[in-house]
Amino acid sequence: MTGPVVEDYVKVIYAHTEWQAEPITSTALAARLGLAASSVTEMVKKLSTQGLVSHEPYGAIELTRDGTALALRMVRRHRLIETWLVQHFAYSWDEVHDEAEILEHALSDRLLDAIDDELGRPARDPHGDPIPSRDGSIVRPDAVLLADAPAGGRVVRISDRNPALLRELESRGVVLDAIVRPGDLGAEALASIWVATA
Amino acid sequence: MTGPVVEDYVKVIYAHTEWQAEPITSTALAARLGLAASSVTEMVKKLSTQGLVSHEPYGAIELTRDGTALALRMVRRHRLIETWLVQHFAYSWDEVHDEAEILEHALSDRLLDAIDDELGRPARDPHGDPIPSRDGSIVRPDAVLLADAPAGGRVVRISDRNPALLRELESRGVVLDAIVRPGDLGAEALASIWVATA
DNA sequence: GCTAATATTTCGGTGTGCCGAAATTCGCGG
DNA sequence: CCGCGAATTTCGGCACACCGAAATATTAGC
Missing domain, CATH: 1.10.10.10 (Winged helix-like DNA-binding domain superfamily/Winged helix DNA-binding domain)
Incomplete structure (x- = not known):
């Protein structure tokens, strides 16, 4: 419907x-x-x-509650598909978005769950965004924007808004779980990277 | 467009x-x-x-020529996807159709070709239908309906129109490359199975 | 508190692909 | 070769999701 x-x-x-x-x-x-x-x-x-x-x-x-449930369902689909494209088909970080945008509306639940199993039920996608579980629960890591973390920290998430920036960061070793400090990066990066708190 | x-x-x-x-x-x-x-x-x-x-x-x-080219493109997509679902995700023979019907419109060429490579560029799908190549060429095996082959022969194709029949046939060992004779089967099966000529 | 800029909604209209009913054309039996 | 039933097309209409322009409501500056 x-x-x-x-x-x-x-x-x-x-x-x-x-x-x-x-x-x-x-x-x-x-x-x-x-x-x-x-x-x-x-x-x-x-x-x-x-x-x-x-x-x-x-x-x-x-x-609403129903709206959130539907949204989480779609977020799960999108992030699982992105993860799968990267891990199974060697898509690069910055290429997955458009394909996932389409496939998220097309895969059956059955196929999606099969992919989830094949990936070992990952908890986060290649950008560090948490993947909601089948029942719709989601655990978001405590994190702050790098711009707001003077001491830097472990990268927990990188926004996928700007593909060029993603490539740039990757080439400089700024990937999930890397340790970064704000001084090393430009303004746009500071506003795109989240680091773990404490 | x-x-x-x-x-x-x-x-x-x-x-x-x-x-x-x-x-x-x-x-x-x-x-x-x-x-x-x-x-x-x-x-x-x-x-x-x-x-x-x-x-x-x-x-x-x-x-027209253009129409045929587009059709072959879609047929390739459909059959590759069916093959992939069966081989990679253990879908059964009779379950793939609906999923493929949707995915054939959604996968990018890049992803489809990656799947094709992963499958080893198969020449036919699980029903025995030939898969057009990337350039649109297709080789159809010489075959006749089992109903028209009094001596029977090697199964080259089984129509996917009736899922119940597909399950029934599979359980009786009537799969691709099996040797069958018309006397072994009912009327609908005779009109759904093709065997190699000569 | 008033007004000007800005955000939001209302309104009439469009394109796509579908429908049922009515009109038309086809093709077969006689 | 004529008429009748079946196939096909034409016609008016509908639902969906979109648009730009015009109207209206909100908000921010003074």
């Missing part, structure tokens, strides 16, 4: 609050989806009717 | 002439796609405009 479009909306709404707090606005949602604001307003109204989202006119957009 | 819908139309049109001769009618095409005849008439007109199909009103529907 829900279809790829609903899945994408819900996933983006979820993603916005995963590492930062504020709920997403309809303008930001439109920007991330590459759609006109008016389209988003209409669709959000439908999602609200379906009980996936709570939203009063001119207010913020937040996921 | 072509999208999953066009891909499905073209694939079904192609499939109809793969093992039998006559070009498909719009009624038969509608039946196979599960659509109303009027929908098919309209869509075929669009395919014709796009140069994928040749069709004058009230006439038969045939693929």
Whole structure:
């Protein structure tokens, strides 16, 4: 009943609050989806009717329990697929996103679970993002942006927004679990890398 | 530009002439796609405009060169995916179809080729259907329906139309390359199994 | 507290692919 | 070669997800 479009909306709404707090606005949602604001307003109204989202006119957009469950389902799919492409097919870090974006809507639960088993039920994806379990639970490592960690620390996550930056970082040895200090890197990197707290 | 819908139309049109001769009618095409005849008439007109199909009103529907190329591309995808599901994920013979039907529209060429390599570039799928090569060439084994082969022979292909029959046949040892005689089997099986000629 | 800039929604409209009903054309039996 | 049933097309309409422009609500600056 829900279809790829609903899945994408819900996933983006979820993603916005995963590492930062504020709920997403309809303008930001439109920007991330590459759609006109008016389209988003209409669709959000439908999602609200379906009980996936709570939203009063001119207010913020937040996921309901059902919406969060669907979002976690999609996040699980996306991250498992990315992990699988990297580990099994030697995709590089920065190439997996587009393929995963499509496949996450297409694989059956059965195939996805088979892939999960084959990978040994990984807890995080190649970017360090936690992979929700089959029952929808997710454990997010305590972490802060490198920009906010003067002493640096162990890399726990690297945002996948900028593929060029990903390649650059990889070539300099900045990968998951590496130890970095803020002084070693540029401004954009500081805002893309999370390190473990304490 | 072509999208999953066009891909499905073209694939079904192609499939109809793969093992039998006559070009498909719009009624038969509608039946196979599960659509109303009027929908098919309209869509075929669009395919014709796009140069994928040749069709004058009230006439038969045939693929153009471009249409055949697209169909072979989809057939390759479908059959490679089926083969992969069976070999790599232990799907059974009769379970692969629906999953492949969806994935064939979703995998990138890159991923598909990686799977092809991993499988060792197989020449036929689990049903015995030949898999077109990357350049679109296809070699169909010489075969006749078991119903038309009084002496029987080596099984070269088993139609995937009826999953229950597939399971039944498998349990009785009727698989690819088995030797069968018409007397051993029922009417529907005789019309679903091809054996090598001479 | 008012107004100007900005965010959001409303509104009319589009393209795609589908439907059923009605009209048309085909092709077979006589 | 004529008519009748079956196949096919035409037609008006619908659902979905999108758009830009116009209207409206919010918010921030003063």
